[in-house]
Amino acid sequence: MSSPAMSEDFTAVFNPPMSTTQIKQFDILEEATEQLILFQDFHASFRLCERGLDILTHEEKEDVRGELKAGFCIVGIQALAELNQWPGVLDWVLQSYEHQENIPAKIMLMCILLYSKVGEPKVMQEATRAWLDSPSNRRLDRYRPVAELYLLHILLPLRLTDYAREIVTGEVGSAAAFTEAQRRLALTIIDDESGKTGQDDNGDDALVITKGGSTKGSLLQKVEALLKLSHRRLMSASGSFPFHKLILAAIIVYILLLRLDPALPSSFMWISRLHQLLRQMWNVAVAPYSPTRKE
Missing domain, CATH: 1.25.40 (Serine Threonine Protein Phosphatase 5, Tetratricopeptide repeat)
Structure with missing residues (x-):
């Protein structure tokens, strides 16, 4: 589960800042992303997305509600695809947006x-x-x-x-x-x-x-490769390392705030920068202490 301190750090990015209820919703989205990427528990990730979408039905602020709903749907779609339940993806999305023309x-x-x-x-x-x-x-x-x-x-x-x-x-x-x-x-x-x-x-x-x-070849595949690379490197470190929380938060902020579009080549610039940043952070903060490091 996400730490309160981390969620509060990222509320400053939003203007106006998120409410306590919205912070909890963001925590659920972060946890769903963590289950999807780090632990590959796709069932748990999808359940969290459905829980978040259910809570959002009571959210009154449409701007924040819309962004969080899109975030839960994006993670949920990936979870369903990983579970080989892709035939139900469109129907599941329509449960949140009702009409086809309302889908973001x-x-x-x-x-x-x-x-x-x-x-x-x-x-x-x-x-x-x-x-x-x-x-x-x-x-x-x-x-x-x-x-x-x-x-x-x-x-x-x-x-x-x-x-x-x-x-x-x-x-x-x-x-x-x-x-x-x-x-x-x-x-x-x-x-x-x-x-x-x-x-x-x-x-x-x-x-x-x-x-x-x-x-072609889909930018989604590049994102998937990047996330799998991050996953392998994080899991190679000994013990439980909270550094992955920062990486997950960075990924979510990139998706929600920069609105990365997997169909636009221009998105690759941002993903490339994120990849370089993660590599630098790994090399400085984690790699020297990895048990696989050669002396």
Whole structure:
């Protein structure tokens, strides 16, 4: 369980500071993350997420409530995926947000990538289209990434080329603010897809629509590798070392405050910095005392 001192240290990051009830909710989120990452007790992590979401139903401050709800859902989705219960992820998310168009963009992106990874993109077809058709969502900064993943990870794998053209040239494409060059490239990819027998060949070309890098191979995999590396190094230290609390808190703050988007290449800069920071902290504070250190 999180120490009160640590939670109080991080309340200063929020403006206005969190209430006592909100601090307890943050502690539950931290514990759920700890169970997921350090102890790999995915059942316990998921139960904590459900407990946190239940408590949030009584939270009146919508801004804080929304961020914590998203945090619990993100950890819960990962726990369900680790338990191989991914078929129920979308239904579970809808228990918190009721309607498909109310799902936050970062969770929608995560769900698209998850179902694409397990080879079931059709599960997200209706939900994503409903999300994209919502006028309120068209004002969001992440509207275009959702439209791009809908095109690349749902429509093209399902060979729904007519719908794909509609996305690029219709209202969704206009709302997503695709440039003329992006539209031409997308239409070329859609035309090429009709004559291809596999999905992998077009993926590498298609992903250049997102300026600045590729989403294939998923940034989520890079985050997972980073967390597993941190886990191995922490567990190699002798005894119980409270240093992991600081690492968990840092990860949660990065996710909630910087709003890391697993579908945007720009997120890698922040993750890379976090990785470097953790390595430096390990080398200075822990590595010299590790029993595996060679004399």
